[in-house]
Amino acid sequence: MLEQRIQQHFIDSADLKYQAAQTLSHPIAAAVQAVLACVTSGGKVLACGNGPSAAEAQQFAAFCVAGFERERPELAALALTSDSTLLTAAAGSNDATQQFARQVRALGQAGDVLLALTVHGNDPNLLAAAEAAHERDMTVVVLAGRTGGKLAAMLRETDVLISVPHDRAARVREVHTLVLHCLSDGVDAQLLGEQEIPL
Helix, strand or coil, X not given: CHHHHHHHHHXXXXXXXXXXXXXXXXXXXXXXXXXXXXXXXXXXXXXXXXXXXXXXXXXXXXXXXXXXXXXXXXXXXXXXXXXXXXXXXXXXXXXHHHHHHHHHHHHCCCXXXXXXXXXXXXXXXXXXXXXXXXXXXXXXXXXXXXXXXXXXXXXXXXXXEEEECCCCHHHHHHHHHHHHHHHHHHHHHHHHXXXXXXX
């Protein structure tokens, strides 16, 4: 019984990825172009998310700075989820919704990209971060589930929504990981040319 349950996770994950491939390829390509335009013009990517999505934000920043699968010059990226002092500073002021927005206002410049990762798209701190990014004339790229929630509703025409068509958090996050790999590989392919990666 347990093994069947485990196998079902693999099947469900594979099915969703197969179904989402065609739907998500266009917005992922748009996100690659947004990140590419940002980093090649001297800008940076600021990434954020809550819970497991915070770890994904840190992973993407690491791919930008340390490289993905190929050697290349470092790309400017920072995970807004990494500094525990900044993240907890808002706790004393009862304004934790501003924990990412403060960093965006302090660090963000016109032409930068805010990458926000969320399952449901209704996180108050991500909504505030996106608003701060728009104030700074930054592009906002959102990785979300289903409809993208309130975050999707506030996006501009120049922003990008990559919304995984599923309600279950585990499935959405699994696809988010693949999307981040596609983003990283897409940027590398545009910068370095396409090539097969040896196993």
